[in-house]
Amino acid sequence: MRVSALIKWPFLASLALAAVPALAADEVNLYTTREPGLIQPLLDSFSRDTGIKVNTVFVADGLLERVRAEGGRSPADVLMTVDSGNLLDLVGNGLTQGIESATLESVVPAHLRGADGSWFTLSLRDRVLYAHKDLELDSFNYEDLADPKWKGKVCIRSGQHPYNISLIAAMIAHDGVEATENWLRGVKANLARKAAGGDRDVARDILAGICDLGLANAYYVGRMKNEPAGSEQRRWGDAIKVIRPHFAYGSEGGTHVNISGAAVARHAPNRGNAVRLLEYLVGDQAQSLYAKANYEYPVKAGVELDPVVASFGALKVDPLPMTEIARFRKQASELVDRVGFDN
Incomplete structure (x- = not known):
């Protein structure tokens, strides 16, 4: 409609404007x-x-x-x-x-x-090590979780969970597919129970004496340790300490x-x-x-x-670009199935 027509008949202008959604x-x-x-x-x-x-x-x-x-x-x-x-x-x-x-x-x-x-x-959201508070351990590499000395002492959630797929994909980027498959087999051999549950269940099972350590996200510890004293989740949080692992690939290593x-x-x-x-x-x-x-x-x-998170020490982030990690997500998922990690 011509502008002149809208000026001549104002009611037409109102109708035209009403047809346009308001921003x-x-x-x-x-x-x-x-x-x-x-x-x-x-x-x-x-x-x-x-x-x-x-x-x-x-x-x-x-x-x-x-x-x-x-x-x-x-x-x-x-x-x-x-x-x-x-x-x-x-x-x-x-x-x-x-x-x-x-x-x-x-x-x-x-x-x-x-x-x-x-x-x-x-x-x-840093992927860290939950360890029994009395365990004499103050540093860790992700690769160490496959060390046979931890046989029967590791708890972790499903390998197919996005948190773990991301970590496994990062390990493929750093260490290669073959080394990562061997690592997954080693971690599976060290499991104290089937890979299942959630991250907080790792802390729960450490308190229960089922395992001594496992991988989980750090922010859950902030939640658990800020629960009221004596509550169930507070007891889980108080049973563990947090160690920020690095990848064992040299001085540029950081936490995933x-x-x-x-x-x-x-x-x-x-x-x-x-x-x-x-x-x-x-x-x-x-x-x-x-x-x-x-x-x-x-x-x-x-x-x-938060004071609890601050107590974990400085976070040195793995410098690997997120886009590089994403490239290996499919291979990471395939490796989890290949080794039967969740079985």
Whole structure:
């Protein structure tokens, strides 16, 4: 319709404008696989500080399939996951878009974000050793878990769990497929029980005397040791100490981390607000909440840690890029099945 016609008959202008969806200038739509309770304080803080409402859609499973099915009609602005593999699958399937942000680039190290701005780490989850508190042990390499001296003394969750697949993929990148397969066989031979349960079950079984050590995420210890004294999970946490292992491949070794991370959705209708949310989540206030409410390790340097997490000592992150680890996820899963790790 010509502009002159709209001016001549104002009611036609009103009808034309009504047909155009209003821009949600004060909203942002978040699709997340994170438990809502863990991130809601961060989102509430963002809304208070910016006036932007966060509409959260919790997607326990099938985030990639949902966004792909929605296509260009998807209302998603930000896609958030708790595993680097899941996040990079979204990127690889063309469901995110690259952004430029000096704030994000100055906070997030290069190996923990996409080179094209297609994804960013928000917090770290280091894969550590839980050991009985009285065990005379103060350092460890991941490769040591296959040492026969630990036969019948190791507990761990399923090898096919994303936390362990990520670690195994990193080991393939560092040590090669053959060495990693031998390592998996050695760890399986050392198991005190079937590889199953969750990370906190490792601490539970150490307290029960079933095993002496195992691999799990550090932030669970923050949760357990901050439970009320005398509670069941507090007793689990008090039964163990945490050692941050390194890969045994030289002086550049570091501790394996998985991540919580996010990306701007490819068809984000509120792109500007999406970028603002990501920038906010790497700011001091949000990073402090990650550290003190969720017991995760902040991606931003210099943020004060929860005292329990701080007691684990300095975290030296394995410098291997997340994209390199992701390359070997399929092989890692195949190795787990080949050695019958979960049987």
